[in-house]
Amino acid sequence: MSAFDNVPGSELQPHEMIRDRSDGRQLMRRGQYVQQFTEHQVDGVVVVDAVGAVDMLTAPQLQEVVTAALAREPAGLIIDMTRVDFLGSAGMQVLMVTRNRLGPGTRFGVVADGPATSRPLKITGIADLVELFSSLDVALTNFTQ
Numbered sequence: 001m002s003a004f005d006n007v008p009g010s011e012l013q014p015h016e017m018i019r020d021r022s023d024g025r026q027l028m029r030r031g032q033y034v035q036q037f038t039e040h041q042v043d044g045v046v047v048v049d050a051v052g053a054v055d056m057l058t059a060p061q062l063q064e065v066v067t068a069a070l071a072r073e074p075a076g077l078i079i080d081m082t083r084v085d086f087l088g089s090a091g092m093q094v095l096m097v098t099r100n101r102l103g104p105g106t107r108f109g110v111v112a113d114g115p116a117t118s119r120p121l122k123i124t125g126i127a128d129l130v131e132l133f134s135s136l137d138v139a140l141t142n143f144t145q
Contacts, residue, residue: 036050036051036052036058036061037049037050037051037058037061037062037065038065039065039069041074042140042144043140043144044074044075044076044144045074045075045076045077045078045140045143045144046069046072046074046076046077046078047078047079047080047136047140048062048065048066048069048077048078048079048080049080049082049083050062050079050080050081050083050084051083051084052083052084052085052086053084053085053086053087053088054081054084054086054087054088054090054091054094055086055087055088055090055091056088056089056090058091059088059090059091059093059094062079062091062094063094063097063098066079066094066098067101070098070101070102070103070106073103073105073106074106075105075106075107075143076106076107076108076109076143077098077102077106077107077108077109078108078109078110078111078133078136078139078140078143079095079098079109079110079111080111080136080139081110081111081112081117082111082112082113082114082135082136084112084116084117085116086116087112087116087117087120087121092120092121092124092126095110095121095126095130096126096129096130099129099130107131107143108130108131109130109131109132109133109139109142109143110130110131110132110133111132111133111134111135111136111138111139112132112133113133113134113135118132
């Protein structure tokens with residue numbers, strides 16, 4: 001007996017479940033994840049965009065993207081969680097590991113302005129250790145001044 005018994009659609013195996021978002025993106029299908037962490041650079045600051053849930057299944061992928069970005073020793077690193085709808089403890093651990101791995105010249109910030117992201121960061125005290133911003137524009141302005 002599994003946790004998926006008596007659940008509509010339980011004839012699918014757990015790794016085959018499809019999780020649809022309100023914006024139509026499929027985050028998981030038959031064990032394959034859609035790219036949910038992307039990065040771009042603005043004036044020497046690397047921005048990592050996160051979409052969907054950042055939990056024990058997806059946090060390792062986020063950590064890989066962040067680690068690769070830090071290896072380039074950027075002036076700043078911003079993780080934009082504007083489109084994150086769930087932030088689990090594994091995702092918060094990525095933020096703390098990132099904070100602890102920063103090079104001496106790299107500034108770190110997180111865009112989190114909503115109950116799914118900023119609230120858990122404030123409750124756990126992570127907001128006291130990592131710079132939080134209400135929007136990417138605010139973060140970029142602050143980082144490039």
